[in-house]
Amino acid sequence: MCLIVNGREVAVPEDPRVSLLDLLRERLDLTGTKKGCNQGACGACTVLVEGERIVSCLALAVQYDGRCITTIEGLAGNGELHPLQQAFIDHDGFQCGYCTPGQICSAVAMVGEVRRGVPSHVTSDLAAERVALDRDEVRERMSGNLCRCGAYNGIVDAIFDAFGDSPEEEAR
Amino acid sequence: MTPFQYAGASDAADAVRRAEATGARYLGGGTNLVDLMRETIERPAALVDVTGFSREVIEQENSGLRIGAATRNTALAEHPLVRTRYPVLTRAIVAGATAQIRNMATVGGNLLQRTRCTYFYDDDGSRCNKRSPGQGCDALDGFNRGHAILGASKACVAVNPSDMCVALAALDAIIHLESPGGARRLPLTDLHRLPGERPDIETVLAPGELITAIELPALPISMRSGYRKVRDRASYAFALVSVAAALHIEDGHIEDVRLALGGVSHKPWRAWRAEEALRGQPASEAMFRRAADAELSEARPLKDNGFKIELARRTIVAILAQLAGEKR
Ligand SMILES: Cc1cc2nc3c(=O)[nH]c(=O)nc-3n(C[C@H](O)[C@H](O)[C@H](O)COP(=O)(O)OP(=O)(O)OC[C@H]3O[C@@H](n4cnc5c(N)ncnc54)[C@H](O)[C@@H]3O)c2cc1C
Ligand code: FES
Ligand code: FES
DSSP, X not given: OEEEETTEEEEOOSSTTOBHHHIIIIISOOTTSOOSOSSSSSOXXXXXXXXXXXXXXXXXXXXXXXXXXXXXXXXXXXXBOOHHHHHHHHTTOOSSOSSHHHHHHHHHHHHHHHHHTOOOTTOSOTTOSOOOOOHHHHHHHTTTXXXXXXXXXXXXXXXXXXXXXXTTSOOO | OOOOEEEEOXXXXXXXXXXXXXXXXXXXXXXXXXXXXXXXXXXXXXXXXXXXXXXXXXXXXXXOEEEETTOBHHHHHHOHHHHHHOHHHHHHHHTSSOHHHHHHOBHHHHHXXXXXXXXXXXXTTOOOTTTSTTSOOSSSSSOOTTSOSBSOBTTBOOOOOXXXXXXXXXXXXXXXXXXXXXXXXXXXGGTBOOOTTOTTOOBSOOTTOEEEEEEEOOOGGGGSEEEEEEOSSSSSOOOSEEEEEEEEEETTEEEEEEEEEESSBSSOEEOHHHHHHHTTSBOOHHHHHHHHHHHHTTOOOXXXXXXXXXXXXXXXXXXXHHHHHOOO
């Protein structure tokens, strides 16, 4: 029984009560992923499971046996920031930074969803195979990531800078 | 969280067998159950994970759909046949929760998610008949702005929070169940109970009964369907009132209609009376208003939620007018 975290094999905890979030933070010392509400409501704990975003606080680690998890620590490669990480710096996409790892993981997966044509609440034509990534779409699709500092404008700018013109392009 | 045993299951029969042996609860995405277990409102001794099977959306020979209970909410919402044939269902799902939660949540778990009544969640400080039967209901005279206007009782005024269920109620969905006693099917509109004296019993399911699938009948009327959700924020909030509707108009007259309300009752509320009032009538706003009035004639406001009656009326009229105006 093991899961793969940022490419590394990790044993599934014996106690099924351990959340994926607590496994990451308390046992693997991957403290980039944050605990805000621990109730699925704030998005600070967002990580990627095979590229899909989830909230790790409501995920029992044992349910993710055999799955590949990517956290904020796994996004940067070879000492280089992920383009979205750089864009957050360039556009002041944060103030205290607590929500930022969740915002970034969430946005990376969000672009994948847009590329796949997943509709959102503000998508007007459900039959359309392509979704245009405008600001309303970004705001709606990122509404599961709260920012207590209210850095939303910078966050949206950063997402646009990194992905806006070419949401069809590989997110990474 | 109280300690519990965890086990996976290879198929429905295996899950039912394991649940029967251990008295386990089924675990979908965990987005509701894990939260309630952490609050110790739910204390199952064992969980059987049912996310490993029944995850497909399959087109039936009669061109309806069979949706496996472990299908994730996102997968259902984005399915091409759902988007084009049952747009109300896609609209309802993407109006609920967040992308992260929809990626985790299963269809089976969504059907059985529990109320968000704050008194239900407040184990230490509040009385709740749903949590502790016979204790009393602090919502009845408390802060009840989000609570029920239809079908409530003195024992409980909580509402069912699901958006998806409102669409399914309108779509004549059938729930497929499996238990040690065998398999059975049930209209979704019969799945959830009104609170009555026993608000702790929320559905007609027997203990250990497993939801295996949801069946959507072929329903041409649903091609022209939609969902309106009114909430306190533009995104990411539970419904104050929501309406799922499908409308078929022929020569200015309503040939057929489906209507269901969310955020107003202990169960997803199929608006049978309004439908009855609309069939065969001219498709006009005056008629839509009359039908809404018929449905809401038995609505009873609480201290803080009287606005919901007018809001429901307007939302019904608005979605029907929108659908009536849509080109095909
Ligand atoms: C912050 C937040 C916001 C939300 N906002 C909304 C919203 O706006 N609208 C909305 O509709 N919902 C909302 N939700 C609720 C969400 O939709 C539900 O939590 C989700 O659908 C539950 O699915 P799950 O698979 O995670 O269920 P679980 O938590 O795994 O299970 C829920 C219940 O279903 C039972 N169960 C699961 N699968 C089966 C099965 N196959 N057979 C029998 N029993 C089964 C479990 O035993 C449990 O009792 C929100 C949730 C959160 C945390
Ligand atoms: S900590 Fe997981 S959503 Fe807030
Ligand atoms: S930067 Fe402080 S919470 Fe978002």
